[in-house]
C-alpha cells in the first residue's frame with residue numbers, strides 16, 4: 001500500500017482550479033507502489049493519476065522527470081503525459097507535498113511473465129532508449145555504481161541479520177564491479193528508465209500498452225537498463241535467470257536496436273550490478289521502514305539469489 005499523504009476534498013478542489021479538467025467526481029488511493037502516494041482521479045473529462053512525491057524523489061529533479069515523460073509521450077511512447085495547468089506548469093504543491101497530474105494509461109501488468117511479454121518488453125525498452133535521444137538534459141544515476149559502497153554501509157547490519165556473510169560478499173562484489181565497469185565513453189549512453197519492473201509495464205492483448213513510473217530515470221549506459229530488465233523479468237520465482245525469457249528479451253531489444261560488441265561484453269557485469277543495486281535499496285528499506293508504515297517491504301534476498309546466479313551463469317548472456 002502506498003498512500004503516505006491523505007488529500008482532503010477541500011485541498012483537491014483548490015488544486016484542480018489550476019487545471020481545465022473539471023472538478024473531481026472521485027479520487028481513490030492506489031494500493032500498488034512503494035515510493036509515492038498515487039490516486040486515481042476521475043473528472044468529467046476522464047481518468048488521471050494524481051501523484052504526491054514522497055520518498056527518494058528529490059523535488060528539484062521533478063521538472064527533469066516530468067520533462068522526460070512529456071518528451072517521450074510527444075514522440076510516440078505510451079507513457080503518462082504530465083497535465084499542464086493554467087500557469088503552464090505541470091508541477092505544483094498539494095497537502096504540503098510536490099504533486100502532479102498525469103494521463104491515465106489503460107492496460108494491466110502481466111500476470112504471468114512469458115516469452116511473449118519479455119520480447120515485447122525488450123522491444124519497448126529499446127524504443128524508449130531511441131526516443132530518449134532527443135532529450136538533451138542529463139541526470140546522473142544517483143543509485144549507480146559509485147553509490148553502492150556508501151549505500152551498503154548505510155544498511156548497517158541489516159544484511160547480516162538476513163543472511164550471515166552477505167555484507168562481505170556484497171562488498172567484495174562491488175569492488176570487482178567497480179574494476180570491471182566500462183569507462184563512460186566506451187558504450188552508448190542515454191536516458192534510461194532504470195526501474196522497468198513488471199509492475200511498471202502495462203499490457204493489452206499480449207502487446208505492451210504503456211510504461212509508467214519514470215522517477216528513477218537517469219542518464220546511463222543503455223545496456224545497463226537492459227540488465228535491470230533481465231533481472232526483473234527473466235528470473236521466475238525470484239531465483240535463477242531462465243534462458244528462454246532472456247533470449248526473448250534480448251531478441252525483442254535487438255529487433256529495435258542491435259547491441260554493440262562492447263555492450264554484449266559488458267552485459268554480465270551489468271546484470272550483476274543491477275542485482276546489487278536492487279539488493280541494496282531493498283536492504284536499506286528493510287532496515288529503515290518505520291514500524292507501522294502502510295507499505296509492503298520487498299525481499300532483498302530475491303536479488304541476492306539473482307546475484308549468485310549471474311555469477312555462475314554469465315554464459316547465458318552471450319550473443320546467440
Ligand SMILES: Nc1ncnc2c1ncn2[C@@H]1O[C@H](COP(=O)(O)OP(=O)(O)OP(=O)(O)O)[C@@H](O)[C@H]1O
Pocket residue numbers: 002030032033034035036037038049080102103104105106199200212213215
Ligand atoms: N499513468 C498511469 N495510468 C494508470 N495507472 C497508473 C498510472 N500511474 C500509476 N498507476 C497505478 O498506480 C500504481 C503505482 O504507481 P507507481 O508504480 O508509479 O508508484 P510508485 O510508488 O512510484 O511505485 P514503485 O514502487 O513501483 O516505484 C501502479 O501500479 C498503477 O496501478
Ligand SMILES: N[C@@H](CCO)C(=O)O
Pocket residue numbers: 034035195197278281282298
Ligand atoms: N522496483 C523496485 C522498487 C521500486 O523502486 C524493487 O522491486 O525493488
